[in-house]
Amino acid sequence: MSRVPLPNVQEVNFDGLVGPTHNYSGLALGNVASMNHQGQVANPKEAALQGILKMQSLMEAGYAQGVLPPQQRPDIGALRDLGFRGSDREVLAHAAREAPPLLRAVCSASSMWSANAGTVTPSVDAPDGRVHFTPANLQSSFHRFLEPFTTARVLQAIFHDEQRFAHHPVLPATPAFADEGAANPVLPATPAFADEGAANHTRLCGAHGEPGVHLFVYGRRAFGGGREPKRFPARQTLEASQAVARQHGLTEAQTVFAQQHPDAIDAGVFHNDVIAVGNGPVLLYHEMAFLDEERTLDELRAKMSTPLIPVRVPLEAVSLEDAVASYLFNSQLLSNPDGSMTLVVPGECQEREAVWRTLQDYLLAGHNPISEVVVKDLKQSMRNGGGPACLRLRVALSEAEQTALSGRTLLTPTLVADLTAWVNRHYRDRLAPEDLADPLLAEESLTALDELTQLLQLGAIYPFQLNHA
Template identity: 80%
Template sequence: MSAADISSVREVNFDGLVGPTHNYSGLAVGNVASMSHGGLVSNPKEGALQGLLKMKSLMDAGYAQGVLPPQQRPDIGALRDLGFSGSNSEVLARAALEAPQLLRAVCSASSMWTANAGTITPSVDAPDSRVHFTPANLQSSFHRYLEPQTTGRVLQAIFRDEQHFAHHPVLPATPAFSDEGAANHTRLCGEYGEPGVHLFVYGRQTFGDVRSAQREPKRYPARQTLEASQAVARQHGLTEAQTVFAQQHPDAIDAGVFHNDVIAVGNGPVLLYHEMAFLDEEGTLDELRAKMAIPLIPVRVPLEAVSMEDAVASYLFNSQLLSNPDGTMTLVVPGECQEREAVWRTIQDYLLAGNNPISEVVVKDVKQSMRNGGGPACLRLRVVLTDAEREALTGRVLLTDALYDDLTAWVNRHYRDRLAPDDLADPQLAEESLAALDELTRLLKVGPVYPFQLG
C-alpha cells in the first residue's frame, strides 16, 4: 500500500442506535451500574437522542461516524420458543405474570453497545486483503444471546460486497467459546493503513493443563475465554506475530470490570490502561512491544490515582480514544468522570499534562446508557476502512447532517419518554417498536434484516 493509500484509510465508529424498548432491568451480572439501576424508569427517547448527539458532535469534529440499527424488541419469538403461546398480547401478558425476568430480557435494548456486536480485522491485516467480521455469540447472558443472528444479518447487509468483506459464523454458543466481541479486543498500530497487532483479552481458559492453576474471579463470572479469542483470530487468518493474548486481572472482574474496555482503551500506538487491567502487566506490554512495528505508547493509570471503585463508576477507561491528523489524540469521556474528583484530577494533571499524545478531553452526556453500564466506548464498533471499502458500503449508514436530522425526527416520532419495567408487557409498545424499525430500515436503506420482515 502506497503512502497515499495508507493516509486515506480511516477508522469509522459505527454507533448503535438506542432502541425503543430501552429500559432498566438490571440484567447484567457483574455490571455494577446495570445491577444498581435495575427497576428505575428509563427514557428511551432521551437515550436515543443522547447517542445521536454524541455521533453528530464527533462527525462535526471530523471523525468518520456510522450508524447501526437496534434489534427487534420485544423478541416475542424467543418467548414462543420458551413455551409461551397465544396472540402476541397473550404471550406478553403470560410472560409478565409467570416469568417477568424473561420478559425483561427479551425487551433489552443492549444492542446499543455495539462494541459487543463482533470482532473486526481490517483488510491490511488479513491474508486475503478483505475486512473480516465475526459476530459475538454473547452466550454469557440470555438477553444478549438473542442478538447474534440479527447482528449477522445487519453486518452482512451493510458490508455486503464480497470483494471487500468476509463474514464468519458465530462461535459455538457454549461456555468454552464465550465471546463478547470487540469489548475485549484492541488493535494497535501506527497509521490505520499500516499493519497492526491485535490484543485479545480474556477472563478465563477452558481447556489445557494450566486450568487448575489459573487465577479466576471469585465474585463475578469471567465472560471472555481464551479459546474464543483464539478461534476468532484463526477465522480472520491472523498469525502469532500479529496477536497477543492477555488475561484480564480477576480482581478487576470482581470489582465490576466485566469487559476489558471498562479498564483499558487503545488506538493507534497508544494503550491507556489501569494498573489492574492485566494479570501479567509487564508480560503483556513486553509482547506488544516485541510484535509492534512502531514503539508502543503505554499510558498507565496507577491504583493510587484512580481506585477500582472510581474507575468502574466513572467509566474513564470506557472512553473513546480518537486519533487526530496531527498525531494528537482526543479522549471522549462520559459526564460521570467530572463527578469523581480523583478521576477528573487524573484527567487534568496526569493525562492531559502527561508525556503522551492525549491533548484534548471532551465530555459527553450519555447518562441513559451509563445507568445500564455502557459508556462512550461501549456504544461504538470500530471498523477500519479504505476509500474503496467505504464506497462499497450498502445503505445509508455513514452519518451526515441530513441523516442526523432524519434519525432525530424518527426518534421523536416513535419513542416514548418514559418506560418502567411494568410497561414492557404493553402490547402497544411492541407494535410501536415494529413500526419504528420497519421505517428505520427504509430510512437506512439496509433492506429486511428483522425476523418480522423476513416472514
C-alpha cells in the same frame, strides 16, 4: 498476506442506536451500574437522542461516524420458542404473569452497545486483503445471546460486497468445560467459547492503514489453568479469542492474548474496555487491567512495528471503584490529523474528583499524544452500564471500502436530522420494567423499526420482516 500500509484509511465508529425498549431491568451480572439501577424508570427517547448527539458532535469534529440499527424488541419469537402460545398480546401477557425475568430479557435494548456486536480485522491485516467480521455469540447472558442472528444480518447488509468484506459464523454455543481445580462453584460457569466481541479486543498500530497487532483480552481459560474471579463471572474465554483470530487469518506475530485481572472483574470490570482503551500506538490502561502487565507490554513491544506508547494510570491515582463508577477507560480515543489524540469521556468523569484530577494533571499534562478531553452526557446509557466506548464498533476502512458500503449508515447532517425526527416520532419518554408487558409498546417498536430499515436503506433485516417477506 497483505502487510503493506494502505493509504487513506479512516477508522469509522459505528454507534448503536438505542432501541425503543431501553429500560433498567438490571440483567447483567457483574455490571455494577446495571445492577444498581435495576427497576428505575428509563427514558428511551432521551437515551436515543443522547447517542445521536454524541455521533453528531464527533462527525462535526471531523471523525468518520456510522450508525447501526437496534434489535427487534420485544423478541416475541424467543418467547414462542420457550413455549408461550397465542397471539402476540397473549404471549406477552403470559410471560409477564408466568416468567417476568424472561420478559425483561427479551425486551433488553443492550444491542445499543455495539462494541459487543463483533470483532473486526481490517483488510491491511488480513491474508486475503478483505475486512473480516465475526459477530459475538454473547453466551454469557440470555438477553444478549438473542442478538447474534440479527447482528450478523445487519453486518452482512452494510458490508455486503464479498470482494471487500468477509463474514464468519458466530462461535459455537457450547457448555462450559469443568475445571475442578479452579472453578468457583458459586459463579455460573462460562461457556467454552464465550465471545463478547470488540469489548475485549484492541488493535494497536501506527496509522490506521498500517499493519497492526491485535490485543485479545480474556477472563478465563475454558480448559482450565490460571486465576479466576470469585465474585462475578468472567465473560470472555481465551479459547474464544483464539478462535476468532484463526477465523480472521491472524498469525502469532499479529496477536497478543492477555488475561484480564480477576480482581478487576470482581470490582465490576466485566469487559476489558471498562479498564483499558487503545488507539494507534497508545494503550491507556489501569494498573489492574491485566493479570500479567509486564508480559503483556513486552509482547506488544516485540510484535508492534511502531513503538508502543503505554499510558498507565496507577491504582493510587484512580481506584477500581472510581474507574468503574466514572467509566474513565470506557472512553473513545480518537486520532487527529496532527498526530494528537482526543479522549471522549462520559460526564461521570467530572463527578469523581480523583478521576477528573487524573485527566487534567496526569493524562493531559503527561508525555503522550492525548491533548484534549471532551465530555459527553450519556447518562441514560451509563445507568445501564455502557459508556462512549461501549456504544461504538470500530471499523478501519479505506476510501474504496467506504464507497462499497451498502445502505445509508455513514452519518451526514441529513441523516442526523432524519434519525432525530424518527426518534421523536416513535419513542416514549418514560419506560419502567412493568411497562414491558404493554402490547402497544411491541406494536410501536415494530412500526419504528420497519420505518428505520427504509430510512437506512438496509432492506429486510428483522425477523418480523423476514417472516412476512
